[in-house]
Amino acid sequence: MFVPSFSLLSLGPIINRWKRLVGWAVGLAALVSLVVSLLLPNIYRSTAIFIPTNPQAADPDRLLEDNAQVRGKLELGGRAEDLDRVISIGESQPVAELIIKKFDLYRHYKVGPPGDDDHDNAVLKEFSDNLGIVHNDRDAIELTFMDKDKNLAANVANAMVHVIDSVNQQLTFENRRTVLDLHRKRYEFLNTNFERSRRELVKARxxxxxxxxxxxxxxxxxxxxxxxxxxxxxxxxxxxxxxxxxxxxxxxxxxxxxxxxxxxxxxxxxxxxxxxxxxxxxxxxxxxxxxxxxxxxxxxxxRISSIYKVQKAYPATRKSKPFRSLIVLGSMLVTFALSVAFITLLEFYRHNRPDAAQPA
Structure with missing residues (x-):
């Protein structure tokens, strides 16, 4: 059986023979992709930038050691453990559920009423897909939220920063309460001893x-x-x-x-x-x-803040996605490549049929 060989140079004649079909396919793909891209909503991105501080900086037992140390403790931290802790808080499910409830994202994402497992999972997935929290190369946290409503995107990003700050403070709140109670007991102990010693001094006089x-x-x-x-x-x-x-x-x-x-x-x-x-x-x-x-x-x-806000989130002035021209161009290129592959396989099949391989 004779098997013809194909090369890139042989694609030219093949495409030329099927140019009308390839042209129709590419044109249809361009039309469909254009309609689809026009139907896609504009997505806006809002970003808030902040730097976490060491939560021990606000501990009562270390606040008044001396002025130099106070100035040092109130400076920015940027430690790896602080950055990891803030990112973990921002990506946690309780924070997500709080923001979802605050902005009624069940209705906004049109997933249905809360309380159903499918609805809960759908809104959490949509929220997680639109949220991004990364540690940039300048030891700061960039919190980004995307939505078709640019005002909502900015409001959610700012609310996320506030919730992260609150939760980060809460991590050491009980310890700070304990330390405050120790200071109170120390003051009461010294006050009692002072009054007793003063009475003893008067009695001795x-x-x-x-x-x-x-x-x-x-x-x-x-x-x-x-x-x-x-x-x-x-x-x-x-x-x-x-x-x-x-x-x-x-x-x-x-x-x-x-x-x-x-x-x-x-x-x-x-x-x-x-x-x-x-x-x-x-x-x-x-x-x-x-x-x-x-x-x-x-x-x-x-409640001293545990983060330093470098930039709050503002409503975006231009869309983040979709890139409609890239969608149309990409769909045309993919359709052209698939069309060429299809007609090449078709030509290969036609040249390798048994009746085509027999000599005339």
Whole structure:
């Protein structure tokens, strides 16, 4: 059996013999693809760009360490774990369901009412296909949403950024609550100890009769010196020796009858110094603990954002797809290639039929 060989050079005559059929096929494909492309709705793309920060930057236990550290903690993060966490949150099903419910995408995508598994899967698939969250080469997150309604696309993209920020904050919210509770307990503990130490100091002052160490010490020393000098002078003659002896005993002995006396002053000086230092230390720590607690509470209630928005999403000014000219051109090229393949196989079959292979 004779089998003719085919080459690219032999396609020219074949196409020339079937040019009318190929032309009709390509023209029909162009017409159909043009109609289909005109029926396709315009799709608009809106993109929001943001940079995640380290959520530990807003932890109350680290907020007031010092000003330099605060400035450092409030700077942008861009760590790999922060970027991965934000992308995982954005691609999670709970976030998708929240956005779908917020914008009533069941009705917008015309998939039917919610509650049916097929409808739920259809709207989730449509939403996921239109959503894109990527980490660009500048350590930022680009969140893109596409829709035939350009305003809806921008609103969904901005809402997604807000939800991601809220969920990202919520990841450390309980831990921050625990830390805030620790600050509160520390403040209450210091306040209780401060009040107890202050009462002990007042009690010690009353017990020892000491209300001012420095001034009282100077006054007591002056009185003792003057009394003792007067006693020495009286012992020389012409004075109330017995009275001065009683006065000196009252100034120096605890059993002398004086509330303020040297013996009790010496006994209480060390105790009062210890209590006073204790109260001063607790007072400074209490003021610092109260300031830290109040600032931590304000930080927790303030809900510091965990992301930095570089660019919010705006309604697109031109469509993203479809590319109608490419659709028409592509369909024409595919139809031409399929037509050439078909007529080539047809010619190959005709030349290899048994009756065509027999000699005349």
């Amino acid at each position: 009353r017990h020892y009769g000491i209300y001012g160490l420095e001034m009282q010490g100077r006054y007591m020393a002056k009185q003792i010196i003057e009394t003792e000098a007067a006693l020495r002078k009286a012992e020389g003659g012409g004075g109330d020796v017995a009275g001065l002896r009683r006065a000196l005993r009252g100034l120096t002995r605890a059993d002398g009858g004086n509330v303020i006396n040297l013996e009790r002053f010496v006994q209480g000086a060390d105790s009062l110094n210890m209590f006073a230092n204790r109260v001063a230390d607790l007072g400074s720590r209490l003021v610092s603990a109260r300031a830290t607690y109040e600032s931590a509470e304000l930080t927790l209630k303030g």
